Amino acid sequence: MEWYWALSLLVGLVVFLMVIGLPVAFVFLGVNVVGAYLFLGGTMGLGQVVRNGVQSLQNYSLAPIPMFILMGELMLHSGMAGAAIHAVERLIRKVPGRMPIVSVVAGTLFAALSGSSMANTAMLGSSLLPQMLKSGYAPRLAIGPMVAVGGIAILIPPSALAVLLGSLAKISIAALLVAGIVPALIMAVLFVGYILIRALAGDDVKEDVAPDGGGFFQRAWPFLRDVLPLFLIFVAVVGSLLAGIATPTESAAIGVAATVIAGLAYRRLSIGVIGKTMMETAKISAMILFIIVGSITFSQILAFSGAASGLLSVITAFELTPLEVILLVLVVLLLLGCFIDQVSMMMITLPFFLPLANSVGVDLIWLGLVYLLSLEIALITPPFGLLLFVMKGVAPKEISFGTITMATLPFLGIQMAVLVLIVIWPEIALWLPKLLLAN
Amino acid sequence: MAVFLRIFDAVLKGAAMIGAALIALTVVTTVGDVIARQIGSKLFYWQVDFVELALMGSAFLIAPWLLSLGAHVRVDVAVTMLPMRMGAALNRIANLLGTLICAVLAVYAWQEVTGSATRGSLMIRSFVIPEWWVLTVAPFAFVTLTVEFALRTLGVRDRRETVGI
Amino acid sequence: EVATLRVVTAFPQNTPQNIPLTGFVDHVNETCTDSVQLDFVGGPEAVPTFELGEAVRRGVVDVGYSSQSFYASIVPEAAAIKLSTNTVAEQRENGGHELLNQIHQERMNAVYLARTHEDVPFYLYLTEEADPLDLSGKSLRIAPVYRAFFDTLGAQLVQTPPSEMYTAVERGVVQGLGWTSLGIFDFGLQEHLKYRVEPGFYLSDGNVLVNLDKWNGLSEAAQSCLNEAAVWIEGQGQEMADLSVEDLARQAEAGIEALELTGEERDEFLRRASDAGWAEIEELAPDNAAKLKELLAPESAS
Ligand code: NA
Ligand code: NA
Numbered sequence: 001m002e003w004y005w006a007l008s009l010l011v012g013l014v015v016f017l018m019v020i021g022l023p024v025a026f027v028f029l030g031v032n033v034v035g036a037y038l039f040l041g042g043t044m045g046l047g048q049v050v051r052n053g054v055q056s057l058q059n060y061s062l063a064p065i066p067m068f069i070l071m072g073e074l075m076l077h078s079g080m081a082g083a084a085i086h087a088v089e090r091l092i093r094k095v096p097g098r099m100p101i102v103s104v105v106a107g108t109l110f111a112a113l114s115g116s117s118m119a120n121t122a123m124l125g126s127s128l129l130p131q132m133l134k135s136g137y138a139p140r141l142a143i144g145p146m147v148a149v150g151g152i153a154i155l156i157p158p159s160a161l162a163v164l165l166g167s168l169a170k171i172s173i174a175a176l177l178v179a180g181i182v183p184a185l186i187m188a189v190l191f192v193g194y195i196l197i198r199a200l201a202g203d204d205v206k207e208d209v210a211p212d213g214g215g216f217f218q219r220a221w222p223f224l225r226d227v228l229p230l231f232l233i234f235v236a237v238v239g240s241l242l243a244g245i246a247t248p249t250e251s252a253a254i255g256v257a258a259t260v261i262a263g264l265a266y267r268r269l270s271i272g273v274i275g276k277t278m279m280e281t282a283k284i285s286a287m288i289l290f291i292i293v294g295s296i297t298f299s300q301i302l303a304f305s306g307a308a309s310g311l312l313s314v315i316t317a318f319e320l321t322p323l324e325v326i327l328l329v330l331v332v333l334l335l336l337g338c339f340i341d342q343v344s345m346m347m348i349t350l351p352f353f354l355p356l357a358n359s360v361g362v363d364l365i366w367l368g369l370v371y372l373l374s375l376e377i378a379l380i381t382p383p384f385g386l387l388l389f390v391m392k393g394v395a396p397k398e399i400s401f402g403t404i405t406m407a408t409l410p411f412l413g414i415q416m417a418v419l420v421l422i423v424i425w426p427e428i429a430l431w432l433p434k435l436l437l438a439n
Numbered sequence: 440m441a442v443f444l445r446i447f448d449a450v451l452k453g454a455a456m457i458g459a460a461l462i463a464l465t466v467v468t469t470v471g472d473v474i475a476r477q478i479g480s481k482l483f484y485w486q487v488d489f490v491e492l493a494l495m496g497s498a499f500l501i502a503p504w505l506l507s508l509g510a511h512v513r514v515d516v517a518v519t520m521l522p523m524r525m526g527a528a529l530n531r532i533a534n535l536l537g538t539l540i541c542a543v544l545a546v547y548a549w550q551e552v553t554g555s556a557t558r559g560s561l562m563i564r565s566f567v568i569p570e571w572w573v574l575t576v577a578p579f580a581f582v583t584l585t586v587e588f589a590l591r592t593l594g595v596r597d598r599r600e601t602v603g604i
Numbered sequence: 605e606v607a608t609l610r611v612v613t614a615f616p617q618n619t620p621q622n623i624p625l626t627g628f629v630d631h632v633n634e635t636c637t638d639s640v641q642l643d644f645v646g647g648p649e650a651v652p653t654f655e656l657g658e659a660v661r662r663g664v665v666d667v668g669y670s671s672q673s674f675y676a677s678i679v680p681e682a683a684a685i686k687l688s689t690n691t692v693a694e695q696r697e698n699g700g701h702e703l704l705n706q707i708h709q710e711r712m713n714a715v716y717l718a719r720t721h722e723d724v725p726f727y728l729y730l731t732e733e734a735d736p737l738d739l740s741g742k743s744l745r746i747a748p749v750y751r752a753f754f755d756t757l758g759a760q761l762v763q764t765p766p767s768e769m770y771t772a773v774e775r776g777v778v779q780g781l782g783w784t785s786l787g788i789f790d791f792g793l794q795e796h797l798k799y800r801v802e803p804g805f806y807l808s809d810g811n812v813l814v815n816l817d818k819w820n821g822l823s824e825a826a827q828s829c830l831n832e833a834a835v836w837i838e839g840q841g842q843e844m845a846d847l848s849v850e851d852l853a854r855q856a857e858a859g860i861e862a863l864e865l866t867g868e869e870r871d872e873f874l875r876r877a878s879d880a881g882w883a884e885i886e887e888l889a890p891d892n893a894a895k896l897k898e899l900l901a902p903e904s905a906s
Binding site for chain 2 (some may be wrong): 017018019020021022023024025026029030033043046047049050051053054056057058059060062063066067070240245246249250252253254256257278279281282283285286287289290291292293339340341383384386
Binding site for chain 3 (some may be wrong): 040041044045047048051052055056058059060061174241242243244245246247248249299300303304306308309351
């Protein structure tokens with residue numbers, strides 16, 4: 001079979017099965033059944049596909065994924081997250097658009113403590129949203145920041161998706177993680193700026209001041225008690241790595257241990273909390289891992305059938321410049337991101353883009369960063385945006401999916417602007433990894 | 440039927456709990472190995488191999504439970520945009536295809552297990568075990584997934600599809 | 605009729621480990637034009653490294669190129685290849701190659717066609733000066749190939765994937781690792797490694813394996829052309845040997861000193877490596893161990 005027929009068949013089948021609403025993991029498994037039969041030599045190929053699927057997850061580099069999710073879920077279900085968010089709330093006072101700014105600040109703080117964007121948005125939504133709606137914020141300004149800031153968790157270390165991207169694309173995971181920090185902070189600042197402007201314009205905001213004011217120390221005390229100690233978790237993760245005690249994967253496990261210790265110290269862990277945390281972690285982890293089972297095997301079939309190298313040779317013939325390659329990557333990812341999840345986005349595109357980027361000499365950290373930003377944006381682009389779904393799950397019943405989507409749009413615009421900035425001027429983000437990892 | 444569903448759900452939940460425990464153990468053994476190394480002990484020398492197998496095992500053990508909750512991510516644009524009856528029909532077609540896909544994989548997964556057992560293939564890691572022990576999670580997952588998809592095709596399951604949160 | 609065989613390698617593409625395979629494929633495609641042609645499909649992106657042996661066994665792949673350590677679960681005896689003390693040419697003479705071929709046919713349903721990489725040894729690299737025979741208190745990064753051996757050196761063993769190896773060395777999680785003469789620079793490890801323990805231990809291997817059913821379906825002309833190409837590529841070891849020597853010279857320039865073991869220490873080091881390797885084979889495949897040792901490692905057998 002010519003490569004373009006193979007490619008059309010495999011990709012066409014993926015699209016068809018996705019559109020009819022088969023869960024994504026099973027879309028890949030289904031295409032693999034057909035692909036194995038056609039390209040791996042009939043029925044003996046089907047057995048091989050099962051084996052490759054079982055093999056695909058036996059990869060130590062994937063171990064941080066459930067661990068980072070576990071950190072986020074532990075903070076959420078133990079109530080440590082809620083307490084910390086309220087502490088931030090007390091600290092920020094007399095600012096126009098106070099509560100939305102609180103969610104951006106708290107969301108950015110949690111990005112450094114959790115590797116899961118979904119846990120991040122769920123934390124903010126369940127602990128702040130009801131109160132914000134009650135005190136009169138328009139859903140637009142209340143919901144938008146919580147959804148948008150969730151994605152920052154994948155830009156700031158620890159990050160489950162950055163680990164996955166690094167290990168799939170063989171890009172330095174450390175460099176990727178560090179490269180995400182500056183764009184994430186730029187985004188957070190722009191979010192706050194946008195909220196301030198809206199608040200000063202008087203739209204959407206009922207001005208409120210923190211209910212129980214008190215002196216500065218009284219307001220700062222909850223922050224010192226409920227937020228600052230949590231940063232020991234961050235120190236444990238990064239410190240164990242820098243001190244040469246642990247490898248990157250091991251440092252993720254140490255992060256979980258530190259979170260457990262924090263939970264014990266705050267007396268917030270019970271058997272019930274741990275059980276609930278583990279089952280929620282199991283849900284999100286298996287959701288991601290089972291997609292990996294199908295999609296890694298899918299990309300193997302793409303390679304084996306010659307579809308990947310065939311398409312690649314056509315694209316390579318255009319002799320694109322590195323910037324054009326980056327733009328191509330970006331457009332394809334943003335389009336795909338409207339319809340599929342982050343893991344599938346990586347799995348489907350990396351077999352094409354990685355060799356392409358290597359052949360024209362694109363800086364892989366730049367490429368990785370564009371990937372991470374596109375993946376982050378895809379979390380909130382409708383119709384398929386995981387964080388939109390998460391917010392729908394934790395928001396009060398009367399908030400519709402449309403309301404959530406509309407509330408998120410201005411922040412989506414800001415994220416796109418940052419992405420464009422990084423494409424035009426990559427040094428903004430790349431100086432930091434180059435500085436830190438040079439020695 | 441009700442009794443069957445209760446037993447089936449218990450099996451799925453039980454497997455998922457084992458999967459969740461495996462995830463917890465990846466953390467415990469990894470931290471354990473770091474600590475053991477500091478004090479010169481080789482107690483957790485098998486840790487990396489265990490973590491790799493646990494990752495794989497947990498995904499296959501939890502996936503069927505996840506489907507029973509309707510918590511696997513899916514793209515439901517078409518289903519929600521179509522008129523109710525057509526959307527429901529499309530849903531049923533998707534579930535039927537899911538049943539077929541998992542049934543095929545269940546058959547071949549089972550053949551891999553029996554084939555590996557008859558050939559006596561070993562998994563040679565820091566521990567040596569028969570390979571089929573490890574492969575067994577695959578037929579378990581695909582058989583239960585087939586049953587779950589079939590229940591959905593027949594309309595026995597009425598749980599709403601939600602995205603995993 | 606000209607048969608076409610699909611070839612897959614277990615080594616990542618664009619790494620020096622694939623040089624002999626490329627040579628073999630080109631040679632076959634030039635010299636066997638009227639009997640058999642090889643079609644290179646790809647590497648681990650198409651078939652996972654640790655599944656290639658299985659893919660060859662069942663015929664998903666016609667020709668596989670792999671180190672024995674990647675398919676040890678199917679042919680545990682193949683670990684003897686890394687313990688060889690004689691040359692491939694000698695093994696073809698004394699029946700060692702034929703014994704390996706029989707074992708591969710029996711266990712893997714594959715013809716053991718050719719063995720390359722024999723001039724690329726493994727080394728123990730260290731970040732600080734230490735007694736290689738007593739590394740207690742140190743940690744070493746290990747892979748399954750030399751786990752048992754490094755255990756006899758008294759060190760803590762840390763298993764990491766290759767992707768985390770650099771960080772482990774850079775941060776001092778480990779004070780040493782095992783690797784071949786090739787590849788230290790690909791991982792940037794020269795920045796942190798200070799010593800290479802001489803002598804090297806074990807040999808790397810890249811084996812050309814052909815699915816047996818596919819082989820039996822080939823014409824006699826095709827079979828003998830492939831056999832000739834196999835002997836030819838085994839005779840082309842010099843290119844890898846040169847690369848290996850080049851890399852060792854580069855290591856010296858980068859400041860990696862040779863830590864030379866001599867006399868009894870040298871013998872002890874090699875003896876532990878050999879004993880640990882053979883003990884594993886004797887445990888997993890007692891039937892063939894003695895015979896393999898006699899034909900592949902006559903020095904250790906005596
Ligand atoms: Na994060
Ligand atoms: Na999206």
